[in-house]
Amino acid sequence: xxxxxxxxxxxxxxxxxxxxxxxxxxxxxxxxxxxxxxxxxxxxxxxxxxxxxxxxxxxxxxxxxxxxxxxxxxxxxxxxxxxxxxxxxxxxxxxxxxxxxxxxxxxxxxxxxxxxxxxxxxxxxxxxxxxxxxxxxxxxxxxxxxxxxxxxxxxxxxxxxxxxxxxxxxxxxxxxxxxxxxxxxxxxxxxxxxxxxxxxxxxxxxxxxxxxxxxxxxxxxxxxxxxxxxxxxxxxxxxxxxxxxxxxxxxxxxxxxxxxxxxxxxxxxxxxxxxxxxxxxxx
Amino acid sequence: xxxxxxxxxxxxxxxxxxxxxxxxxxxxxxxxxxxxxxxxxxxxxxxxxxxxxxxxxxxxxxxxxxxxxxxxxxxxxxxxxxxxxxxxxxxxxxxxxxxxxxxxxxxxxxxxxxxxxxxxxxxxxxxxxxxxxxxxxxxxxxxxxxxxxxxxxxxxxxxxxxxxxxxxxxxxxxxxxxxxxxxxxxxxxxxxxxxxxxxxxxxxxxxxxxxxxxxxxxxxxxxxxxxxxxxxxxxxxxxxxxxxxxxxxxxxxxxxxxxxxxxxxxxxxxxxxxxxxxxxxxx
Numbered sequence: 001x002x003x004x005x006x007x008x009x010x011x012x013x014x015x016x017x018x019x020x021x022x023x024x025x026x027x028x029x030x031x032x033x034x035x036x037x038x039x040x041x042x043x044x045x046x047x048x049x050x051x052x053x054x055x056x057x058x059x060x061x062x063x064x065x066x067x068x069x070x071x072x073x074x075x076x077x078x079x080x081x082x083x084x085x086x087x088x089x090x091x092x093x094x095x096x097x098x099x100x101x102x103x104x105x106x107x108x109x110x111x112x113x114x115x116x117x118x119x120x121x122x123x124x125x126x127x128x129x130x131x132x133x134x135x136x137x138x139x140x141x142x143x144x145x146x147x148x149x150x151x152x153x154x155x156x157x158x159x160x161x162x163x164x165x166x167x168x169x170x171x172x173x174x175x176x177x178x179x180x181x182x183x184x185x186x187x188x189x190x191x192x193x194x195x196x197x198x199x200x201x202x203x204x205x206x207x208x209x210x211x212x213x214x215x216x217x218x219x220x221x222x223x224x225x226x227x228x229x230x231x232x233x234x235x236x237x238x239x240x241x242x243x244x245x246x247x248x249x250x251x252x253x254x255x256x257x258x259x260x261x262x263x264x265x266x267x268x269x270x271x272x273x274x275x276x277x278x279x280x281x282x283x
Numbered sequence: 284x285x286x287x288x289x290x291x292x293x294x295x296x297x298x299x300x301x302x303x304x305x306x307x308x309x310x311x312x313x314x315x316x317x318x319x320x321x322x323x324x325x326x327x328x329x330x331x332x333x334x335x336x337x338x339x340x341x342x343x344x345x346x347x348x349x350x351x352x353x354x355x356x357x358x359x360x361x362x363x364x365x366x367x368x369x370x371x372x373x374x375x376x377x378x379x380x381x382x383x384x385x386x387x388x389x390x391x392x393x394x395x396x397x398x399x400x401x402x403x404x405x406x407x408x409x410x411x412x413x414x415x416x417x418x419x420x421x422x423x424x425x426x427x428x429x430x431x432x433x434x435x436x437x438x439x440x441x442x443x444x445x446x447x448x449x450x451x452x453x454x455x456x457x458x459x460x461x462x463x464x465x466x467x468x469x470x471x472x473x474x475x476x477x478x479x480x481x482x483x484x485x486x487x488x489x490x491x492x493x494x495x496x497x498x499x500x501x502x503x504x505x506x507x508x509x510x511x512x513x514x515x516x517x518x519x520x521x522x523x524x525x526x527x528x529x530x531x532x533x534x535x536x537x538x539x540x541x542x543x544x545x546x547x548x549x550x551x552x553x554x555x556x557x558x559x560x561x562x563x564x565x566x
Contacts, residue, residue: 068489091381098374104382195565202556206351210559273485276493282478
């Protein structure tokens with residue numbers, strides 16, 4: 001009988017404490033994860049769709065409690081190479097979730113005003129407020145991955161930024177945020193076919209910039225930069241998970257499973273009934 | 284055969300030009316609209332649901348084009364008495380719409396910092412950017428309705444605020460925004476049963492504040508304030524529509540029909556294909 005998959009098998013070992021889920025943090029490698037695997041698939045696309053809808057409805061219920069409480073907050077960070085499916089994940093995982101308590105924050109290349117500040121300035125401004133479920137579609141990790149690969153910052157600055165990120169995420173966690181970070185992991189071949197599909201469909205050109213081709217040439221340096229960033233910033237208060245993402249339906253399902261586990265662990269309840277309302281008859 | 288309903292029959296006559304859809308602006312009255320009527324209903328709840336899903340999918344397609352273009356923008360303003368269904372409308376109408384191009388902005392009672400500015404300051408900051416479909420769940424209209432009913436501003440200041448609102452909305456329209464404003468119109472009896480339902484269900488208490496009961500005592504002054512505000516600020520560039528909203532399924536359907544018409548009138552197309560991408564093969 002195949003081993004029941006565990007979400008924890010896909011967690012990046014926590015930095016600092018040497019060992020986590022049996023692996024040494026320093027030894028963590030992205031190539032240990034098969035991008036094409038579908039450990040959380042239900043066996044067919046239809047079954048996956050049904051399961052996702054079930055998870056979505058449950059997410060919606062728990063999100064309403066989070067929203068009703070206005071105390072805790074959740075931050076989901078989505079990262080991945082171009083075409084890894086960040087947009088598609090947002091759309092699929094949150095299809096059943098009430099838009100009122102959800103905030104999607106896309107991060108693009110920083111503007112001149114943003115660049116004039118420290119790299120966490122624009123990110124801090126978008127942190128989830130009490131009662132919010134916030135999704136970062138790209139994030140502060142772009143500001144360590146891209147400049148590192150392009151050689152704009154050296155190794156020492158890269159390390160300093162990892163440190164700032166850990167401290168920033170600890171601040172959010174101390175203020176009641178539950179943070180979960182997903183790396184959508186696709187293969188170089190899968191990216192090739194997805195980029196080609198966008199080029200071949202003129203209605204998809206708006207999603208495409210010619211610089212995406214340039215970035216693809218840096219595939220290996222980006223994989224290495226991701227590996228290092230994940231290894232350096234996976235912590236108990238803000239863990240990274242590697243999501244096998246060549247299969248879109250598997251990717252959606254696994255992110256939904258993870259998020260649902262997080263929300264369930266929060267033991268969210270509606271706030272207590274208001275005594276003042278007891279027995280009131282509206283005239 | 285019953286007359287086919289026209290959305291324009293529910294448009295508040297434009298201010299200034301005396302006549303619009305056969306009615307004099309000054310003569311406009313909310314009591315001319317039957318809150319319980321269901322002119323856009325398909326005849327049954329199931330048929331309404333099917334139609335709403337159809338409209339939702341179409342809204343999603345057009346919203347993607349709006350998002351792809353990053354040129355035009357849409358602002359939907361939702362107003363109505365407590366329990367009129369602003370939250371429910373957002374949830375139902377946008378169920379099929381990709382959260383990536385949608386922004387829901389709730390306005391609460393202004394904070395001290397907001398109050399320290401002019402009443403449009405906090406609103407302007409939330410105006411839709413190019414490519415966005417933004418929904419104001421409550422809006423700048425609260426800042427003329429509430430203080431007027433509570434006697435915090437006099438008639439002259441109320442008129443001045445109407446003028447500022449018209450000019451502000453004209454500014455947004457000149458910058459490429461299409462504005463549509465919906466007043467969710469319920470009866471006093473319908474509000475009574477909805478408030479009572481919230482009181483009787485402790486998991487709904489978080490939606491309820493004891494001050495809602497106080498506001499209900501001011502039902503008639505609020506209806507009058509709404510009438511005046513709608514009459515004074517319905518313009519060609521930012522028209523008001525009265526949505527019969529005692530029936531939730533009718534309310535959702537009518538708002539979706541209106542919004543779809545607006546998006547269809549915008550003749551949204553995907554931006555032109557990028558010549559530079561033609562014939563490129565990804566390596």
